[in-house]
Amino acid sequence: MPAAVNERGDPLDTGDTAWVLASSALVLFMTPGLALFYGGMVRAKNILGTMMHSVFAMGIVSILWVLIGYTLAFGPDKGGLIGGLDFLGFSGVGAEPHPAGLGATIPHSTFALFQMMFAIITPALITGAFAERIKFSGYVAFITLWLLLVYSPIAHWVWHPEGWLFKLGALDFAGGTVVHINAGIAALAAIIVIGKRRGFGKEAFVPHNLTMTMLGTGILWFGWFGFNAGSALGANGLASSAFLATNLGAAAGACGWALMETMKDGKATTLGVASGAVAGLVAITPAAGFVGPVGAIAIGVIAGFVCSKAVSLKFRLGYDDSLDVVGVHLVGGIVGALLLGVFADISMNEFGADGLLFGGGVTLLGKQLIAIGATLAFSLIVTFGIAKLVDMVIGLRVTEEEEIAGLDITQHAEVGYSLSEGAGGHAIAPSGPPAHGHASNTVRVPQGGEA
Amino acid sequence: MKVVVAVIKPFKLDDVKEALEDLGVQGMTVTDARGFGRQKGHTEVYRGAEYQIDFVPKIRIEIAVNDEQVNEIVKAIVTSAKTDSIGDGKVWVMPAEEVVRIRTGEKGTDAL
Numbered sequence: 001m002p003a004a005v006n007e008r009g010d011p012l013d014t015g016d017t018a019w020v021l022a023s024s025a026l027v028l029f030m031t032p033g034l035a036l037f038y039g040g041m042v043r044a045k046n047i048l049g050t051m052m053h054s055v056f057a058m059g060i061v062s063i064l065w066v067l068i069g070y071t072l073a074f075g076p077d078k079g080g081l082i083g084g085l086d087f088l089g090f091s092g093v094g095a096e097p098h099p100a101g102l103g104a105t106i107p108h109s110t111f112a113l114f115q116m117m118f119a120i121i122t123p124a125l126i127t128g129a130f131a132e133r134i135k136f137s138g139y140v141a142f143i144t145l146w147l148l149l150v151y152s153p154i155a156h157w158v159w160h161p162e163g164w165l166f167k168l169g170a171l172d173f174a175g176g177t178v179v180h181i182n183a184g185i186a187a188l189a190a191i192i193v194i195g196k197r198r199g200f201g202k203e204a205f206v207p208h209n210l211t212m213t214m215l216g217t218g219i220l221w222f223g224w225f226g227f228n229a230g231s232a233l234g235a236n237g238l239a240s241s242a243f244l245a246t247n248l249g250a251a252a253g254a255c256g257w258a259l260m261e262t263m264k265d266g267k268a269t270t271l272g273v274a275s276g277a278v279a280g281l282v283a284i285t286p287a288a289g290f291v292g293p294v295g296a297i298a299i300g301v302i303a304g305f306v307c308s309k310a311v312s313l314k315f316r317l318g319y320d321d322s323l324d325v326v327g328v329h330l331v332g333g334i335v336g337a338l339l340l341g342v343f344a345d346i347s348m349n350e351f352g353a354d355g356l357l358f359g360g361g362v363t364l365l366g367k368q369l370i371a372i373g374a375t376l377a378f379s380l381i382v383t384f385g386i387a388k389l390v391d392m393v394i395g396l397r398v399t400e401e402e403e404i405a406g407l408d409i410t411q412h413a414e415v416g417y418s419l420s421e422g423a424g425g426h427a428i429a430p431s432g433p434p435a436h437g438h439a440s441n442t443v444r445v446p447q448g449g450e451a
Numbered sequence: 452m453k454v455v456v457a458v459i460k461p462f463k464l465d466d467v468k469e470a471l472e473d474l475g476v477q478g479m480t481v482t483d484a485r486g487f488g489r490q491k492g493h494t495e496v497y498r499g500a501e502y503q504i505d506f507v508p509k510i511r512i513e514i515a516v517n518d519e520q521v522n523e524i525v526k527a528i529v530t531s532a533k534t535d536s537i538g539d540g541k542v543w544v545m546p547a548e549e550v551v552r553i554r555t556g557e558k559g560t561d562a563l
Contacts, residue, residue: 204502206495261499271497311498324498 012097013105016234020103020110023230026223027117031058031124033219037274038128040212041323043205045406046132047416053127053139060140061120064147066090069119070112072152074102077162082153087112100161103233114230115155122151122179128323129187130194130396132205133403136411138396142190145386150186150379154178158371170371171344171352171364173242174231176286176337177375184330185376186383187321193387194396196320198403205322210270217274221250224281228288241348242288245296246281249288252297253280256304272308279307279328283336287343290352295343303335337372341365452547452560453521457512458484459532459540464510470531474523476514477563484511490538509540515550515563 035054042050061069067089075083076099087093095107103111123143127134134142157163158170158178165177172178197205207213228246232239257276258268283303284296291299311327314320321327341364344355354360390396397403402410409415459467464481471479485506492505516524521544528542552562 204495204504206502206504207497261496264499265496267496269496275498308499312500315500327498 011105012095012107013234016103016105016236017107017110019235019239020106020114020230020233023226024110024114024117026226027114027121027230028058028223030117030220030223030227031055031121033216033223034121034124035216036212037216037220037278038131038213038323040209040214040216041128041207041271042131043406044208044417045408045415047208047408048414049136049407049411050127050131052136052412053131053134054121054124056140057120057124057127057143060144061123061147062116064144065116065119069147069152070115072148073119073155074098074100074112074115074160076100077156077160080162080164080167081156083156083160102159102161105234111233114233118175118179118227119147119151119155122175122183123147125179125183125325125329126187126190129191129321129325131322132407133197133322133397134194134407135395135398136407137394138390141390141394142386142396145390146186146383149386150182150382151178154182154375154378157374165371165374168367168370169353169364170367171290171340172286172337172371173289174228174285176282176333176340177371180282180285180329180333181337181372181375182333182379184326184328184333185379187325188319188330189380189383190387190396191319191321193384193391196318197322198400200320201315201318207271210274213274214270217277221277221281224250224285228285232289238289238349241292244293245284245288245291248293248296249280249284249300249303250277251280252300253277253283253304253307256280256301257308258304260305260308275311275324275328276304276308279303279332282329282332283339285333286336287340290340290345290349291343292345292348295339295345295357299336299339299343302339303332306335307332334372337368338365341368452550452563453516453518454545454547455512455514455516455521455524455528455542456545457528457532457540457542458486458509459512459528460534460538461508461510463532463534463539464512466531467512467528470527471514471524474520474527476516476520476524478514480513482511482513484509488538488541507538515547517560517563 031054035051039047039051071085071087072083075085075087078084090112093108093112097104097106098108098111123146155178157165158172160166224246225243229239229243232242254273254277257272257279261272262268280300280303283299287299307328310331311324313327342356344353344364345358346352346354353364355364356362387396398410486509487505487507492503492507495502495504525542525544533539549558550562551558
């Protein structure tokens with residue numbers, strides 16, 4: 001029996017709460033999945049630095065979110081633009097539902113936790129763009145400012161019931177604008193500031209281990225069920241239809257990309273199928289829960305086609321988006337947000353709308369365009385400013401020597417792969433001469449330890 | 452004494468090893484190597500971007516042998532590593548001034 005009730009006297013639902021808690025864990029798991037997805041695509045000397053960009057976001061964003069990020073996004077509305085500071089440090093975020101009715105049958109703390117996992121993965125998505133050349137301290141400063149100044153406001157606009165895009169009637173089920181278009185355009189802004197990798201367009205930047213990327217794709221696909229079906233904020237028919245649309249978006253994206261590259265190059269590649277699955281997942285994110293299964297397949301296939309073309313833009317336009325955040329997340333996000341205006345079907349979700357193909361005319365499409373345009377403009381400008389500021393104050397980019405040596409050894413004093421027994425190495429004592437005088441290299445152990 | 456060095460296609464290693472064992476060769480050193488000759492490299496495609504990869508995987512074999520055995524060993528390697536297609540590799544022979552077996556200190560042909 002449900003024990004608590006919300007303000008309107010509705011009982012909290014244990015099933016809904018259990019599903020959203022489980023979905024929160026699924027969404028968290030996407031971030032190490034992303035670390036594998038990105039990690040496999042970089043060169044071996046940058047594997048740890050690249051994975052760190054995702055995994056460390058799980059650390060810093062969790063804390064930022066509780067302290068201030070959440071209240072800026074979901075605190076009481078201030079002019080449709082930002083949340084008030086009532087929930088600083090998660091104060092008042094407890095077993096009662098969110099006062100504005102976000103997740104009316106689940107505890108406020110459950111909703112806030114679920115949203116925390118979105119806040120973690122979104123800045124992690126950006127990091128694929130400036131992979132292989134960003135300084136770790138610059139990355140930490142960048143994502144801290146970005147979360148508070150870009151992510152939280154846009155999440156408020158789109159998902160808070162008093163947010164201006166929510167009230168406009170633009171639809172975004174699970175984060176096409178807030179997560180993917182936002183991260184994609186922020187990636188473009190950041191790489192304009194940080195510049196190209198040394199040798200971009202001349203040297204072969206070949207993925208060092210695509211088996212990791214394939215596993216990462218599987219984990220992302222799996223976790224995305226929490227991302228989209230969890231966004232129903234309940235264990236119900238809507239969650240189930242969003243779940244189905246999610247699977248179909250990924251499946252159709254993978255097939256679409258593979259078909260496109262088979263026609264162009266004669267071969268389907270594993271990286272193409274992995275990229276297509278992610279592109280399909282990105283595009284279905286805003287639309288899951290508002291479209292039927294056939295609409296989901298159409299959106300996935302189109303995203304696979306379009307994104308497979310969009311990833312080559314960087315060579316023509318000359319920007320170095322290392323792991324194609326722009327080509328997959330920005331372009332895939334726009335494809336999904338626009339096609340939602342075509343394939344939305346109100347019979348799938350009473351809070352949705354009818355798109356172009358379901359007799360709704362171009363009304364929804366127009367609202368979608370406004371939401372896309374507002375996200376692009378705000379995120380591009382503010383992210384550019386943040387990147388410039390960080391670059392001036394602490395520096396965004398590693399030195400040329402560090403870039404050549406790789407992020408792993410220069411930023412973290414580690415190597416990802418140590419496969420040979422012949423590498424040499426000895427303990428370095430914390431002070432004084434080494435225990436064995438002949439050693440040319442020694443291991444430095446913590447104070448009180450024995451060398 | 453000579454050192455025979457062969458660079459071959461990786462999938463031919465077992466055939467070469469068996470051919471050498473049939474001649475009584477008791478040891479060899481094998482290294483993963485990369486290189487190109489007239490075969491040149493190959494093309495890889497990632498997200499539609501094509502890259503020319505110049506150095507392709509090869510296996511490098513080194514064997515220290517008696518002067519009398521050199522010709523039959525070279526012949527055995529050439530026969531067993533041959534596929535008749537471009538990129539089969541090369542064999543060359545170099546003089547070895549001295550060989551020492553580390554465990555016993557034996558020198559010269561006794562150490563082979």
